[in-house]
Amino acid sequence: MTLITWNGQAQSQFLAVETAEALAAAEGPVIVPLALARAALDGRRNAPLGLLVANDASPDDIAPFFDKVELIAIAFPSFSDGRGLSLARKLRRAGFTGRLRASGPVIADQFADCLACGFDEVDLPEGVAARQPMEQWLKARSTVTSHYQTGYAHGASILEQRRAGRGGASS
Amino acid sequence: MYRYDEFDARFVRERVAEFAGQVARRLDGSLTEDEFKPLRLKNGLYLQLHAYMLRIAVPYGTLSSRQLRQLAHIAETYDKGYGHFTTRQNLQFNWPKLKDVPEILGLLADVEMHCIQTSGNCIRNVTADQFAGVAADEVEDPRPTAELIRQWSSLHPEFGWLPRKFKVAVTGAEHDRAAIKVHDLGLKLKRHPDTGEIGYEVVVGGGLGRTPMIGKVIRDFLPRAELLAYLEAVMRVYNSEGRRDNKFKARVKILVHEIGAEEFVRRVEEEYAKLDGPTVNAPVEEVERIAAYFAPPAYEALPSVSILLDQARAAAPALDAFVRQNAFPHRQPGYVALTVSLKPVGGVPGDMTADEMRAFADIAERYSFDELRVTHAQNLVLPHVRQDEVPEVFAALKAAGLATANAGLVTDIIACPGLDYCALATARSIPIAQEIAREFSDEAEQRDIGPLQIKISGCINACGHHHVGHIGILGLEKNGRENYQITLGGDATENAALGERLGPGIDAEAVPGAIRAIVSTYLERRQHGEAFIETVRRAGLDPFKTAFAEVIREAAE
Amino acid sequence: MAEATTRKTRGPVLPVVLSANDLFVGEVVYLTEDGWTADPRRALVAHDEAAAARLEERGVAAARENRVVDPYFVPVTIDGDGVPQARHIREAIRQRGPTIHPDIGKQADFKAA
Numbered sequence: 001m002t003l004i005t006w007n008g009q010a011q012s013q014f015l016a017v018e019t020a021e022a023l024a025a026a027e028g029p030v031i032v033p034l035a036l037a038r039a040a041l042d043g044r045r046n047a048p049l050g051l052l053v054a055n056d057a058s059p060d061d062i063a064p065f066f067d068k069v070e071l072i073a074i075a076f077p078s079f080s081d082g083r084g085l086s087l088a089r090k091l092r093r094a095g096f097t098g099r100l101r102a103s104g105p106v107i108a109d110q111f112a113d114c115l116a117c118g119f120d121e122v123d124l125p126e127g128v129a130a131r132q133p134m135e136q137w138l139k140a141r142s143t144v145t146s147h148y149q150t151g152y153a154h155g156a157s158i159l160e161q162r163r164a165g166r167g168g169a170s171s
Numbered sequence: 172m173y174r175y176d177e178f179d180a181r182f183v184r185e186r187v188a189e190f191a192g193q194v195a196r197r198l199d200g201s202l203t204e205d206e207f208k209p210l211r212l213k214n215g216l217y218l219q220l221h222a223y224m225l226r227i228a229v230p231y232g233t234l235s236s237r238q239l240r241q242l243a244h245i246a247e248t249y250d251k252g253y254g255h256f257t258t259r260q261n262l263q264f265n266w267p268k269l270k271d272v273p274e275i276l277g278l279l280a281d282v283e284m285h286c287i288q289t290s291g292n293c294i295r296n297v298t299a300d301q302f303a304g305v306a307a308d309e310v311e312d313p314r315p316t317a318e319l320i321r322q323w324s325s326l327h328p329e330f331g332w333l334p335r336k337f338k339v340a341v342t343g344a345e346h347d348r349a350a351i352k353v354h355d356l357g358l359k360l361k362r363h364p365d366t367g368e369i370g371y372e373v374v375v376g377g378g379l380g381r382t383p384m385i386g387k388v389i390r391d392f393l394p395r396a397e398l399l400a401y402l403e404a405v406m407r408v409y410n411s412e413g414r415r416d417n418k419f420k421a422r423v424k425i426l427v428h429e430i431g432a433e434e435f436v437r438r439v440e441e442e443y444a445k446l447d448g449p450t451v452n453a454p455v456e457e458v459e460r461i462a463a464y465f466a467p468p469a470y471e472a473l474p475s476v477s478i479l480l481d482q483a484r485a486a487a488p489a490l491d492a493f494v495r496q497n498a499f500p501h502r503q504p505g506y507v508a509l510t511v512s513l514k515p516v517g518g519v520p521g522d523m524t525a526d527e528m529r530a531f532a533d534i535a536e537r538y539s540f541d542e543l544r545v546t547h548a549q550n551l552v553l554p555h556v557r558q559d560e561v562p563e564v565f566a567a568l569k570a571a572g573l574a575t576a577n578a579g580l581v582t583d584i585i586a587c588p589g590l591d592y593c594a595l596a597t598a599r600s601i602p603i604a605q606e607i608a609r610e611f612s613d614e615a616e617q618r619d620i621g622p623l624q625i626k627i628s629g630c631i632n633a634c635g636h637h638h639v640g641h642i643g644i645l646g647l648e649k650n651g652r653e654n655y656q657i658t659l660g661g662d663a664t665e666n667a668a669l670g671e672r673l674g675p676g677i678d679a680e681a682v683p684g685a686i687r688a689i690v691s692t693y694l695e696r697r698q699h700g701e702a703f704i705e706t707v708r709r710a711g712l713d714p715f716k717t718a719f720a721e722v723i724r725e726a727a728e
Numbered sequence: 729m730a731e732a733t734t735r736k737t738r739g740p741v742l743p744v745v746l747s748a749n750d751l752f753v754g755e756v757v758y759l760t761e762d763g764w765t766a767d768p769r770r771a772l773v774a775h776d777e778a779a780a781a782r783l784e785e786r787g788v789a790a791a792r793e794n795r796v797v798d799p800y801f802v803p804v805t806i807d808g809d810g811v812p813q814a815r816h817i818r819e820a821i822r823q824r825g826p827t828i829h830p831d832i833g834k835q836a837d838f839k840a841a
Contacts, residue, residue: 056411079206079332080209080292080332081332081415082329082330082331082332082333082410083410083411083415085328085329085330085331085332085410086329086407086410086411087411089329089407090407093445093446093447107202107206108201109189109193109202109206109210110331110332112328113328113329113331116328116329117328117329131200131201131202131203132196132201132202136196136201139192140189140192143185143188143189143192144182144185144186144189144326145181145185146178146181146182147182147326147328148182148322148323148325148326149323149327149328149329149451150450150451151447151450151451152328152329154328158178158179158182158322159322159453159454159457161178162176162178162457162460163454163456163457166456197751197794198751198752198794199794200794204751204791204797204798218749218754218797218798220756220818220821220822221755221756221822221825221826221833222749222753222754222755222756223754251832266754267754268752268753268754268755269751269752269753269754270752270753519828519829590817590818590821591821591826591827591828591829592826596818599821599827601826601828602827602828605828648817651816651817652817653817
């Protein structure tokens with residue numbers, strides 16, 4: 001897996017584990033499926049914990065863990081499934097302030113949108129990563145410099161910039 | 172009409188650069204075809220039966236002469252000299268090369284145009300009443316609303332990968348010419364019955380295609396200022412919960428149908444209560460800024476009746492017929508809107524050559540405040556013509572071959588490109604339209620038959636809107652041959668209804684005769700000047716089914 | 729109508745040609761002995777399964793090399809002039825051009841001499 005963050009490639013410290021046995025055997029930071037979250041917390045392991053959630057998971061089921069995990073990874077089964085973008089928005093709105101990761105075959109052309117919806121990073125399978133090196137992600141991030149929609153993490157919207165231009169910046 | 176400011180202009184230029192980069196990355200293998208396809212679709216580029224096809228957005232169907240001239244230039248330089256206006260008020264070129272598309276997009280940006288979201292699983296180009304700002308029965312011009320939605324939906328970071336496409340239409344009039352009930356989301360501007368405040372009736376879940384449905388009202392009255400936040404709530408519910416397991420069940424109409432309108436409303440309202448409306452919504456100054464662009468042009472104060480036009484009509488039957496058929500009353504005294512038909516008998520519905528575009532651009536510039544409209548019936552409109560100048564306009568249109576006096580008549584046929592161009596089509600549409608038009612080429616007969624909408628689709632996806640044609644024709648394939656099903660009684664207006672099948676499918680050669688039999692049945696049964704659709708509603712389908720069965724029986728002999 | 733004269737249990741209805749679209753231009757192309765052609769008359773015809781498999785292999789390779797898009801078999805009959813003619817109406821229109829525009833498309837570009 002290849003991790004792409006806002007300013008480039010990074011190394012993920014988290015090990016993805018899928019079973020209770022693997023969890024028991026793991027030493028360092030791990031990402032566990034939502035179903036194993038309780039077990040991981042009860043184990044009181046002294047290492048950072050991440051959650052892997054499906055893109056149709058309910059924010060209400062995830063919210064109890066917001067202040068107990070460092071990272072939430074939302075699975076993208078395919079790049080053309082946009083549910084993860086809305087889930088990211090909902091988790092941010094519900095108050096999650098930790099790291100938010102898009103996990104799956106996202107493409108570089110979606111990087112800016114992922115960041116705008118609240119993601120911090122993308123964890124790619126090797127196929128996409130090999131075809132679309134980090135430079136393409138950074139370029140795709142900054143090709144379109146401003147957007148119309150207000151309330152997303154892509155800087156001041158065009159509507160806000162127009163308002164500032166009218167001298168009505170405060171609101 | 173709307174003009175780009177520095178932000179709009181830069182946004183569109185950056186989008187061109189982004190697409191140029193995507194093309195380059197497709198060619199060098201960074202993007203697979205599976206990845207590139209949705210990216211090119213979101214920029215209006217299809218791979219069709221013969222070649223790429225580029226669909227250019229004509230937001231809410233409004234164009235200037237300068238824009239139409241640029242389209243003519245593109246048609247000649249990069250295509251085969253013509254373009255095709257679609258049922259969603261857009262323009263398609265049928266033969267562009269991928270390598271030229273970034274350049275074409277640059278030329279479009281030069282005249283404040285683009286191809287953003289004219290295809291793909293995203294919020295599509297917003298359509299509106301072609302008589303916006305003209306019609307007397309209008310509460311408010313729908314175009315400022317449509318422009319606000321155009322901007323808000325463009326490259327939306329959250330709603331670019333929806334379960335399926337999402338089409339929005341806006342009307343400001345009582346009589347619905349924008350077919351809002353058969354869109355994924357329809358907005359009708361209205362006045363609050365008590366306060367008089369302007370807002371929207373919101374309709375969701377209409378659509379044609381393989382499961383045609385009439386939309387449901389999900390909000391009787393949405394205050395104008397709350398529009399974008401409410402749309403965001405609708406889109407978030409659809410993006411999160413629309414079906415993704417089957418592309419044929421992925422439109423919002425299926426979600427609304429499966430969970431019920433009431434439950435859909437509950438989920439939207441629940442989401443709406445959670446989101447930060449004041450942040451999402453456009454500030455009132457922004458709404459006013461956009462609306463100012465759609466202020467009426469500088470009309471002259473004129474008497475409501477033009478004696479000059481009346482005299483000219485009395486002296487020239489062709490002019491009289493044209494005005495009677497193609498003129499639409501203008502709210503401004505002394506003016507009229509003229510529908511310019513792109514349906515000459517034997518022509519290709521919606522096609523326009525580069526020469527015709529240039530001639531028409533000149534006419535619009537000189538006689539209609541430099542503005543023209545595209546209709547969902549694949550025609551054009553000169554929205555603001557002085558009645559005194561109609562004779563001159565008619566002469567100029569005639570010289571350009573654009574004076575066909577058949578707006579709304581039996582030969583004013585909507586047809587999708589069909590199997591002559593489309594990779595999805597199962598049968599041809601255009602030759603069927605041509606044959607029907609030839610069958611009814613007599614102008615006096617057309618006028619006698621009166622208003623009658625024939626709509627033809629070349630496959631079940633229904634781009635030709637056959638479900639809502641007074642007569643609908645659906646081309647399918649049966650045993651390796653093209654086969655056509657006829658439906659009757661569809662309606663796309665505020666009386667929205669889906670047509671019903673008259674009987675089994677028939678061969679292409681039998682279609683004009685079948686339409687003739689249906690029309691004859693109407694003529695025999697009509698009462699007191701009833702229009703075709705009114706007779707169908709009153710008399711029901713049975714007499715038409717009988718006539719149709721007779722056609723089938725004769726064909727079998 | 730489109731019943732096979734030579735029907736095998738697997739694979740396409742023979743004979744076939746292999747068609748695709750040129751990626752960079754979009755034009756309909758057909759595989760020949762030495763590359764791709766826009767001229768349907770020059771398409772290489774596979775009369776047996778082995779020949780069809782060779783066409784397919786070359787088509788897949790060309791798609792992988794980002795030269796063409798969506799290569800697929802087009803069942804044909806061979807007319808009196810030895811020219812492959814698509815059996816199905818969709819492919820026949822694709823091979824010639826829009827039926828409503830005889831002046832446009834391959835039917836105009838490659839008129840028999």
